[in-house]
Amino acid sequence: MRHNGATQDGAGIVIELEDVAYSYGGGELLTGMTLSLAPGSFHFLTGPSGAGKTTFLKLCYGALKPTSGHVRLFGEDLSAMGRDAVALARRRIGVVHQDCQFLDHLSVAENVALPLTAAGQSAAEQADNLRELMTWVGLTDRSGALPPELSGGERQRAALARAVIMSPDVLLADEPTGNVDWEMSQRLLRLLIELNKMGKTIMIATHDLTLIRAAKAQVQARVLRIAGRQLQTAGADL
Amino acid sequence: MRLPDVTNLRGMLAGDGAADRVVPPAGFTVRLVLFTAAAMAFLTIFALALSLAAGRLADRWGDELARASTVRISAPADQMQAQTAAALRVLQQTPGVGAVRALSEEEQRALLEPWFGPDLPLDTLPVPQLIEIIETPEGYDSDGLRLRLQAEVPGAVLDEHTRWRKPLVTAADRLRLLGWAAILLIGAATGAMVTLAANAALAANAQVIAVLRLVGATDGYIATAFVRRFTLRTLTGAAIGTVLGLLALWLMPASGETAGFLTGLQFQGWHWLWPFLVPPLAAIVAFLATGAAARRVLGGLT
Structure with a gap:
């Protein structure tokens, strides 16, 4: 893996939200959110189901545009970015969804390498990188399998590998441990902490408080909470 | 995009x-x-x-249409010259007729050759005289012309064989x-x-x-x-x-x-x-x- 992402930006804020609100169908889901993600920071995002965690993450990677306020990705205002600019920004933002989607007709290895293919980089050049990454997430044996043949934990790890293969500056993970057992969630957490130690900005949406506690023992993590349509900084006692 | x-x-x-x-x-x-x-x-x-x-x-x-129609004159040998001249005169006066030309003996022989062979003694046979008419783009009134020819040149027949193709x-x-x-x-x-x-x-x-x-x-x-x-x-x-x-x-x-x-x-x-x-x-x-x-x-x- 290449680990050059975060250092290029120096102290620049990677993702910034300024008084962001998001509403749909007339109802306001989120409002008045202001947040700056500094390079190398580690955030947890928690809150009850349906509070808008996934929506918040989508705002962070430009899948949704705020109904008011400003979202800035790497200093660029999302509202001023065209579709291609958003696509290019996503190459610097790795995303792991709760229900990881893959191209089911391609092998796991090809799926993990998909961001490279989509960015027009030759997969052959990145073969070592890919192999190393597959070893890192423990999927070397499964690299020829098709995504539907994978277990929940394997899917999460494949999604994580796909999210980081471009060596992004930020990793956004939505309930990455939602479908896996405790041991697997610990393993995923270790991988995420390792990435953070390499300088990546990490944001994990979860309602698993034991995971947050386990992480806090190993890394300095801030906990954000969405409640009452607002984004709050949770107490340190979690 | x-x-x-x-x-x-x-x-x-x-x-x-x-x-x-x-x-x-x-x-x-x-x-x-x-x-x-x-x-x-x-x-x-x-x-x-x-x-x-x-x-x-x-x-x-x-192309064939543009090539024109013909007037055929069948008359006794001694009247042939006069009737041809009369027909040519009538045709030249008809509006819509561009050019008029009596076919020469050689041309007529060439036309008949495929049917009768090259040794045909044309001068001994009562071969009708052919006149070629090239129309102007507007064309002529064929019924009017036919009537005039009938009156002035009794032996003339206007043959418009290509007209039906229009x-x-x-x-x-x-x-x-x-x-x-x-x-x-x-x-x-x-x-x-x-x-x-x-x-x-x-x-x-x-x-x-x-x-x-x-x-x-x-x-x-x-x-x-x-x-x-x-x-x-x-x-x-x-x-x-x-x-x-x-x-x-x-x-x-x-x-x-x-x-x-x-x-x-x-x-x-x-x-x-x-x-x-x-x-x-x-x-x-x-x-x-x-x-x-x-x-x-x-x-x-x-």
Whole structure:
């Protein structure tokens, strides 16, 4: 893996939200959110189901545009970015969804390498990188399998590998441990902490408080909470 | 949003195999697009042959028309000179008659030769004198002329054997126009068909598009994957249809110059190059149609 992402930006804020609100169908889901993600920071995002965690993450990677306020990705205002600019920004933002989607007709290895293919980089050049990454997430044996043949934990790890293969500056993970057992969630957490130690900005949406506690023992993590349509900084006692 | 333009067509077709693979192979639609493109190309070949044959027919008959009508004078030998002179005078005074000329003895001999052989003693036979009339574009009033000739030159008969072809030439021209209209319609139908197929494929592959967007693929990249597939498919189908169409034409019974219209349904000379334009044109139609469909679908996504 290449680990050059975060250092290029120096102290620049990677993702910034300024008084962001998001509403749909007339109802306001989120409002008045202001947040700056500094390079190398580690955030947890928690809150009850349906509070808008996934929506918040989508705002962070430009899948949704705020109904008011400003979202800035790497200093660029999302509202001023065209579709291609958003696509290019996503190459610097790795995303792991709760229900990881893959191209089911391609092998796991090809799926993990998909961001490279989509960015027009030759997969052959990145073969070592890919192999190393597959070893890192423990999927070397499964690299020829098709995504539907994978277990929940394997899917999460494949999604994580796909999210980081471009060596992004930020990793956004939505309930990455939602479908896996405790041991697997610990393993995923270790991988995420390792990435953070390499300088990546990490944001994990979860309602698993034991995971947050386990992480806090190993890394300095801030906990954000969405409640009452607002984004709050949770107490340190979690 | 960026999409490859037509000038990029070749580069795109030469292509990026990896990009092509991101769209899952879908057996049924592949065969449908192939089949429809082939059928359309097959029909185009026939419409093309029809247009070109109708065009040739119209041109040939048109030429014959321009060549004029004749007045034939049958009279006793001693009156022949006088009657011919009278007929020429009448004709020259008739509005709508451009040029008038009595055929010389040699010309008449040449005309009769195919029937009576070269040794015909023309001077001993009561051969009628022929006068060739070239009309002006407006044409003359044939009934009026006939009446005048009847009054002044009793031995003269106006022969308008080519006149009846005039409506046929118009009909052949129409037929040519219809043929081209059919080709345009087939082209438009091909575009519509490819658009429908592309829309279906884009809808069926919503997850593929979502995944590609998530990992940072640009719209141009995603569109190219679909556009490439449909363009190549249409090209292949159209090539198959063209070959089958040509084969069917080639198998039609041929006959010589005297061939009627139906058996004249063939390509001639450089016209044989036309059919080879069909597959590339179909591919361009597919390229534009899929590009527009992809642009529309992708533009509506986040």
